[in-house]
Amino acid sequence: MQSQRLFNLLTLLILVILTVGLLIYTELAASAYIHRIVVGLAISIILVVSLNLINGMTGVFSLGQIGFMAIGAYTAAILTLPLSIKEGNLPDLPSWLAQVELSFLPATLLAGLLAMIVAFLVGLSLMRLSGPYVSVATLGFLVIVQVILVNWDEMTRGSRTFSGVPPFTTLWWAWGWTILTIYIGWRIAQSMYGRRMIAVRDNQIAAQSLGINVMRSRLLAYCLSAFFTAVAGSLWAHFILSFSPKSFYFVETFSVITMLVIGGMGSVSGSILGAVLITVLSEILRNAERGIAIGPIDIPPVYGASQILMSIIFILVIVFRPKGLLGGREIDFNRFWSWLLLKKPGKPVIQGKEVE
Amino acid sequence: MLTLEDVNVYYGQVHALKGVTIEVKEGELVALLGANGAGKSTTLMTVSGILRPHSGHIHYEGRDLTRSSPYDIVQFGIGHCPEGRHIFGSLTVRENLLMGAVQRKDQAEVLSDMEWVCSLFPVLAERIRQSGATLSGGEQQMLAIGRALMGRPRLLLMDEPSLGLAPVIVQLIFRVIKQLHQQGVTILLVEQNARQALQVANLCYLMETGRVVMSGPVEALRTNPEVERIYLGGSAA
Amino acid sequence: MTTLQYLTQQGINAISIGSLYALMAIGLAMVFGILRLINFAHGDLIMVGSYGALLLLVLGTPFWVAALGGIVASTIAGLLMERVAYRPIRGAPDVSMLLTSFAVTILLENVAILVFSPTPRAFPAPSFLNSTFRFGQLQISKIDVVAIIVAVILLVLLTLFVTRTKLGISMRAASEDLLAARLMGINVNGVIATAFALGSMMAGVVGLLWSARVGKVDPLMGFYPVLKAFVASVIGGLGSLPGAVLGGFLLGFLEILLQGLLPSSLAPFRDAFVFVALIILLLFRPNGIMGSAEREKI
Numbered sequence: 081m082q083s084q085r086l087f088n089l090l091t092l093l094i095l096v097i098l099t100v101g102l103l104i105y106t107e108l109a110a111s112a113y114i115h116r117i118v119v120g121l122a123i124s125i126i127l128v129v130s131l132n133l134i135n136g137m138t139g140v141f142s143l144g145q146i147g148f149m150a151i152g153a154y155t156a157a158i159l160t161l162p163l164s165i166k167e168g169n170l171p172d173l174p175s176w177l178a179q180v181e182l183s184f185l186p187a188t189l190l191a192g193l194l195a196m197i198v199a200f201l202v203g204l205s206l207m208r209l210s211g212p213y214v215s216v217a218t219l220g221f222l223v224i225v226q227v228i229l230v231n232w233d234e235m236t237r238g239s240r241t242f243s244g245v246p247p248f249t250t251l252w253w254a255w256g257w258t259i260l261t262i263y264i265g266w267r268i269a270q271s272m273y274g275r276r277m278i279a280v281r282d283n284q285i286a287a288q289s290l291g292i293n294v295m296r297s298r299l300l301a302y303c304l305s306a307f308f309t310a311v312a313g314s315l316w317a318h319f320i321l322s323f324s325p326k327s328f329y330f331v332e333t334f335s336v337i338t339m340l341v342i343g344g345m346g347s348v349s350g351s352i353l354g355a356v357l358i359t360v361l362s363e364i365l366r367n368a369e370r371g372i373a374i375g376p377i378d379i380p381p382v383y384g385a386s387q388i389l390m391s392i393i394f395i396l397v398i399v400f401r402p403k404g405l406l407g408g409r410e411i412d413f414n415r416f417w418s419w420l421l422l423k424k425p426g427k428p429v430i431q432g433k434e435v436e
Numbered sequence: 437m438l439t440l441e442d443v444n445v446y447y448g449q450v451h452a453l454k455g456v457t458i459e460v461k462e463g464e465l466v467a468l469l470g471a472n473g474a475g476k477s478t479t480l481m482t483v484s485g486i487l488r489p490h491s492g493h494i495h496y497e498g499r500d501l502t503r504s505s506p507y508d509i510v511q512f513g514i515g516h517c518p519e520g521r522h523i524f525g526s527l528t529v530r531e532n533l534l535m536g537a538v539q540r541k542d543q544a545e546v547l548s549d550m551e552w553v554c555s556l557f558p559v560l561a562e563r564i565r566q567s568g569a570t571l572s573g574g575e576q577q578m579l580a581i582g583r584a585l586m587g588r589p590r591l592l593l594m595d596e597p598s599l600g601l602a603p604v605i606v607q608l609i610f611r612v613i614k615q616l617h618q619q620g621v622t623i624l625l626v627e628q629n630a631r632q633a634l635q636v637a638n639l640c641y642l643m644e645t646g647r648v649v650m651s652g653p654v655e656a657l658r659t660n661p662e663v664e665r666i667y668l669g670g671s672a673a
Numbered sequence: 674m675t676t677l678q679y680l681t682q683q684g685i686n687a688i689s690i691g692s693l694y695a696l697m698a699i700g701l702a703m704v705f706g707i708l709r710l711i712n713f714a715h716g717d718l719i720m721v722g723s724y725g726a727l728l729l730l731v732l733g734t735p736f737w738v739a740a741l742g743g744i745v746a747s748t749i750a751g752l753l754m755e756r757v758a759y760r761p762i763r764g765a766p767d768v769s770m771l772l773t774s775f776a777v778t779i780l781l782e783n784v785a786i787l788v789f790s791p792t793p794r795a796f797p798a799p800s801f802l803n804s805t806f807r808f809g810q811l812q813i814s815k816i817d818v819v820a821i822i823v824a825v826i827l828l829v830l831l832t833l834f835v836t837r838t839k840l841g842i843s844m845r846a847a848s849e850d851l852l853a854a855r856l857m858g859i860n861v862n863g864v865i866a867t868a869f870a871l872g873s874m875m876a877g878v879v880g881l882l883w884s885a886r887v888g889k890v891d892p893l894m895g896f897y898p899v900l901k902a903f904v905a906s907v908i909g910g911l912g913s914l915p916g917a918v919l920g921g922f923l924l925g926f927l928e929i930l931l932q933g934l935l936p937s938s939l940a941p942f943r944d945a946f947v948f949v950a951l952i953i954l955l956l957f958r959p960n961g962i963m964g965s966a967e968r969e970k971i
Contacts, residue, residue, distance in 0.1 A: 141768045205956050211767060212711050216907050217955055220948035223900070227945040330896075334775055341772055388787075391780040398773050399761045484856055510858025522853035524846045535846050538839060539858045587858065 107251050115251065119319055121359045122254035123312050128339045128351040129265040130308040134301045136345035137269065137277050139210060142302070143333060144218035145309050147225035148195045150328035152310025153317035154229065154236055155191035157245045160184065160318065165244040172234035184248040188314040195310030199303045207298040222333065229325035236325070243322035249315050257315060261308045265348045269410070278346045338394050344404025349411035354404070365389055437462040437622055438483065438591055443492035445482050452478045454646040455492070460591070460624050465617045467633040468626045470643035476626040477519050480593045484516045485509040496591070510539055515589025519596045521580040525569030529560055532568055532579055536586030546586070553582040556612055574605035581612065592616070595626045610636055634658055678811045683929050689817035691925025692824030696879050697902035698909065698917035699831065700872025706848030706912035707865055708763065710770040714754060714777040715876055716899025720785060722747030722877030723890040727796060736799045744877035751873025752866060785892035793891035796884040820882045827875060828918060835914065844868055848912060904951050910961025919962060
């Protein structure tokens with residue numbers, strides 16, 4: 081097995097080097113358009129991996145995680161907004177806030193912390209529910225956050241656009257956080273604890289008999305997920321530079337859920353794969369929406385076509401591969417290499433001992 | 437009347453029935469015995485079409501049932517009284533019985549059958565307008581049997597009718613089973629209570645971990661020490 | 674206006690809104706009971722019914738014909754939805770079914786935006802519906818009265834259906850124990866189709882009443898109603914028909930109550946309060962009011 085682990089580590093190292101290489105290339109040579117997509121991809125990955133922590137690994141399917149993204153975005157943006165802009169845009173801010181202007185990292189961390197606290201308090205009541213009830217209740221949370229954001233004018237400018245956010249999100253910030261999130265997600269999933277959670281995710285009785293404290297593990301997953309989702313919110317806020325409560329509602333929720341489901345719930349690599357696929361697909365479709373010419377045929381602009389196609393793809397995946405493209409498992413590098421090197425399918429490149 | 441030939445059934449990855457072959461002739465009362473998890477309920481569920489065999493065949497009166505739906509199988513005259521009763525708690529006793537006859541078109545006959553069932557189990561008549569959930573365990577079992585009978589089945593599958601019931605009720609139920617048998621209903625009876633089952637049955641099949649390990653006329657098995665070993669846990673009868 | 678008149682007016686308001694929520698919640702409950710499916714797309718059936726009626730109205734047909742047409746449209750849409758999107762995934766884990774309904778919603782809404790444009794269109798309800806009854810200072814809008822009467826009629830008919838007909842009893846049986854229903858030889862496909870058809874029919878009716886009430890239709894009009902219908906269903910206990918009705922009326926009353934009691938500064942937070950109330954309810958009765966009080970020991 082030592083050789084197996086070494087092999088996996090080697091593959092991982094190659095991936096990391098490739099990724100860093102791609103990032104450097106993007107930073108130096110790629111167009112602004114590609115640059116934007118790569119940053120956006122990082123944020124999406126954080127969102128999906130965080131979503132996987134709660135939706136993929138526990139028996140709770142939360143529909144409200146984007147609420148935490150909103151909390152993260154607004155909190156961090158309020159904290160980093162330059163004082164002069166604060167005076168202009170948020171004149172009624174309480175004085176202790178009006179005088180604060182933080183840099184990126186502290187603001188993001190505070191935003192994440194706030195989200196975690198909210199998650200803890202909300203989770204105390206919600207995480208004991210199950211099945212459809214917890215889904216509807218978390219949806220309620222999303223609506224509550226939306227209502228608060230739209231009506232708390234002093235803090236959020238209500239439904240008006242919140243702008244003037246300093247453009248702190250660089251490629252490196254975004255991907256730095258992404259790598260951290262992936263690492264933590266991976267460690268949890270791979271730990272004995274994580275593996276047990278996934279195995280019994282839909283069966284509470286089995287979970288309890290394995291000595292898993294269901295409430296505690298759910299609460300932990302919920303809070304961690306909230307933290308990273310809020311971080312993603314902060315990154316996004318300082319990337320897009322202006323937003324409103326509408327930016328954090330159902331369309332975004334469906335988008336992130338689609339990425340998770342397509343890649344495979346319960347799998348960290350699946351989450352990443354889903355994020356990459358959907359991001360690429362969305363871009364292609366969005367361009368197509370404006371009308372393209374394929375040879376002699378002119379396809380006219382079709383508004384909403386990308387959404388329609390996405391939902392059709394989603395339904396197809398659920399019907400034919402309900403566990404996602406990776407079947408809920410992590411990427412098996414062995415299979416990948418043997419496929420790549422055109423060896424006999426299924427025969428691992430490195431022979432490991434059969435794990436019973 | 438009913439034959440299972442080399443039937444293999446999988447629950448996901450678990451190989452629940454391994455090459456099961458069983459024959460039930462018309463008019464017989466066949467007991468299917470075995471310990472918990474032997475595959476007895478799985479067998480009945482497969483006959484009823486809830487589970488589909490991976491391989492093997494099921495024949496009933498010349499028809500191949502292997503790929504038939506539960507709807508069709510009930511149509512062919514096979515009734516099922518499931519393990520754990522599964523009565524409709526929020527429906528009244530009367531509505532439960534009506535559901536047993538849901539496929540029948542002969543309204544008048546259905547009503548007279550309901551009277552007949554109530555004569556078999558008078559307590560059901562008393563509680564006819566009560567909801568199923570308010571009945572005791574024994575009464576629910578009687579309702580489950582009555583409901584299965586409402587379909588006028590030619591073959592009746594019964595799964596552990598005595599489970600969890602007081603001895604007096606068990607006696608009553610087995611009396612009714614014997615009576616039904618005498619009236620010509622073919623019965624495939626799954627039981628853990630081997631003693632009672634062997635008293636009413638003609639033939640017996642013994643299952644262990646998904647396989648049929650022994651079969652034969654009841655007299656032969658009653659004195660067979662293997663049967664004692666497998667799970668009577670002591671002296672038979 | 675005296676307090677009594679005010680209370681009566683608000684009471685009727687509450688019953689009227691509650692009726693609409695109840696009708697929607699029942700549609701959801703029927704489908705959830707049998708399939709364990711939370712059908713988000715149920716809201717879009719309201720939209721389909723309304724646009725169907727609108728199209729016919731624009732073509733000049735009398736209101737009754739258009740109304741019928743709208744209801745037929747939503748019923749067909751519901752049946753199609755079941756056949757195409759939900760039957761293939763029957764038996765899938767609950768989460769998959771929930772997500773699929775999400776996808777169907779997005780699909781339907783975007784198609785509607787494509788076909789009808791996102792801007793709301795006026796819904797020309799017949800003039801007699803737009804007027805009010807006056808009793809001194811008391812004003813009761815006719816549409817409210819119609820909504821209540823229609824809801825009562827439909828609920829009575831539905832009750833008769835599920836208690837007196839074989840199909841209706843089969844629906845209740847399948848809702849309680851699908852396995853036993855199959856063992857009895859109940860035609861499960863037929864029962865499920867019936868549940869969808871009835872629910873969609875009622876969604877069509879709600880669509881008409883809703884559009885007449887607010888005077889317009891738009892592709893996203895089903896979104897908030899279905900959310901409210903969920904809350905109503907959950908309040909009453911998912912899958913329970915009487916629970917859905919109870920939940921619908923309770924929600925109607927809760928909304929009107931909050932509207933009246935909340936100081937104007939907090940008035941926009943009404944929806945948030947409703948959800949908070951829901952969460953508090955779920956803490957004490959995790960399965961809704963009519964659901965069991967059994968809590969899984971976590």
